[in-house]
Amino acid sequence: MTFLVRIRLATFVMLLLGLMVAAPAVAQKLGPDGAPDPSASVTSERNLLKQFPRVEGRIDIPDTKAAVLIQPAGRTWDYFHEVLLHWGGAVVILGTIAMLGLAYLIMGRIRISAGRSGIKILRFKSFERFSHWLTAVSFVILGLTGLNITFGKIVLLPLIGPDAFSDVSQAAKYVHNFTSFSFVAGLLLIIVIFFKDNIPEKVDLEWLKQGGGFIKNKHASAGRFNPGEKAVYWLSLLAGIAVSVSGFLLLFPFYGTNIAGMQIAQVVHAVVAVLFVALILAHIYIGTLGMEGAFEAMGSGEVDLNWAKEHHDQWLARQLAGEERQARPSATPAE
């Protein structure tokens, strides 16, 4: 037998075997009357959706993202946005305001117990204050314009009518889009500037044991930032990065995302933003109404010596030590 014949024989045997395996499959595609059944192998929407959350195919027009034929997740996103987000957002934000109001009624304004000394000490340098207020102003603008997108049609639309509300919302959309850049710039500055002072340290545990200064007659020692402030820093860092990343994904549709990616980005953006607003409401409360002498730290940058003693004694000690060293440069002998 030549080599060629052997190959032919092998091929024939393989074909025969193949037919034996494939024959039942072919037979199944024939109808009872022996005619081919065109529905036997037909794609059905139900089966496709069982395999994958979306029905996608090939499309002839240049807009290839239109190849997603059906995505039932749109209705799920509708439910999230209209039911979960409306109720959840309202409960979280109004609940936070109610809690803060309650805290004010119960505890009142936390006074400087030793009274003002009249001596001022610098707490935040002008660049630190600039970074804070850049982020803060951006945040308030983003928060209000963002809340308008979710709650505007419930709160504002009935008040000013559809035409005026459309103009306001159109402007709010552009303001929201462009303010995002100044917010991210401020956020990055804050993350870098305050990073060192927000690393947890030993005194933080002591501060927590002492009830964070909320219990009278108990003094809670703290460095430049106490654990409460550190929590605001780290939570803002996480929330800020989450809203920034998800926000830019939404700002650049279809850049690295598809329809499912944008729905997830919107859910992340909305949920984190609502929690972020609640956090910042508490931050604003304790920095203004809730505590005497706190606002001036970010206002003029200088705090009263007695306020610093009560809330940031270790930081104050370090500052005063540093000032002394600066004031007496010749104290160390220049040998």
Next chain:
Amino acid sequence: MARMKFLCDADRCIDCNACVTACKNENEVPWGINRRRVVNINDGKPGERSVSMACMHCTDPPCAAVCPVSCIYPTDDGIVLHDKDICIGCGYCFYACPFGAPQYPQVGNFGSRGKMDKCTYCAGGGGDEPSGSAAEFAKYGSDRFGQGKLPMCAEMCSTKSLLAGDGDVIAQIYKERVLKRGYGSGAWGWMTAYHENIEV
């Protein structure tokens, strides 16, 4: 009162894209926007099907529910229309739409979206423009529906795959077809759009 719907009989669709062309021509849809498109499923495989899809004019339309400025609404005939003077181009209706119907002209840098555009069932616009006026045509396209006509895409369909009209009537036509020929791949999108399926 009729409840207007679309039904694409995928066993008849030959992916000729005449519906796409008819729509673009009838409504003078701008570049980059396709109110109707044909998607080929399982291209080149056994059981391959093509489906023509546009706005399905859903029951309980999710786009209308999520619109932050409430510019989208269903008419008495179940046709989902919108008011471009109110639309702010936020993109939310696109996230919510199960059929990828809403589209936006690019109006600036980044992804900034202009006023949403989508299939109007050839029923003109949902704004203040008088029905059949030039202003309405420029913004939304043809108002065939106001003249008692059905959408151009379905009327042009060479194989009568794409059906438009009262939901009960076109469902009945489809049922009869399936019974007669003995097979059918189903009414694509009906479960998602209308919470119902055509059982034969």
